[in-house]
Amino acid sequence: MIKYRLICKDCETTFDSWFSSSKEYERLKKKNFVNCHICNSLSVEKTLMSPTVLMPKNVSKIDSQIQKYKKTKKVILKYQQFIKKNFDYVGKNFAYEARSLHYKNKKVSKGIYGTATKENLKELKEEGIETEIIPWIKDIIN
Numbered sequence: 001m002i003k004y005r006l007i008c009k010d011c012e013t014t015f016d017s018w019f020s021s022s023k024e025y026e027r028l029k030k031k032n033f034v035n036c037h038i039c040n041s042l043s044v045e046k047t048l049m050s051p052t053v054l055m056p057k058n059v060s061k062i063d064s065q066i067q068k069y070k071k072t073k074k075v076i077l078k079y080q081q082f083i084k085k086n087f088d089y090v091g092k093n094f095a096y097e098a099r100s101l102h103y104k105n106k107k108v109s110k111g112i113y114g115t116a117t118k119e120n121l122k123e124l125k126e127e128g129i130e131t132e133i134i135p136w137i138k139d140i141i142n
Contacts, residue, residue, distance in 0.1 A: 008036035009043040076137055083134070087113045095120035102129045 002022055007014045013036060019025040025046070028034050034044050087110055090097040094114030101112070116124075116131075124131050 005049040010041040090114040
């Protein structure tokens with residue numbers, strides 16, 4: 001099925017009409033079956049028409065989820081800025097550096113942050129070394 005926006009050249013009325021195909025429209029037009037429903041004129045032509053985009057019924061729910069995601073991302077990025085400013089980055093040596101601080105009772109002015117495997121974090125926890133997992137995202141603007 002195809003929907004066309006039609007215009008009557010005599011009375012300038014615009015209206016929509018459905019056809020099984022574009023060929024069907026041309027066939028009916030040639031046989032003079034396409035006419036204006038207001039003035040009954042056969043001087044009817046297709047006009048420009050924008051396509052209809054179907055939106056899901058739950059658009060507001062999707063919008064709400066997008067806003068929630070953006071808000072959460074903004075909070076995470078704020079935490080990341082704070083961490084970068086106030087902690088020392090130790091990279092993949094996080095588990096080693098955490099143990100050094102814990103067992104050597106080092107008094108440092110800054111905490112540390114970096115990456116560690118799940119196994120490393122589990123071992124640190126078993127040793128009584130407190131750690132936290134924070135999601136780390138890249139601030140990419142599309």
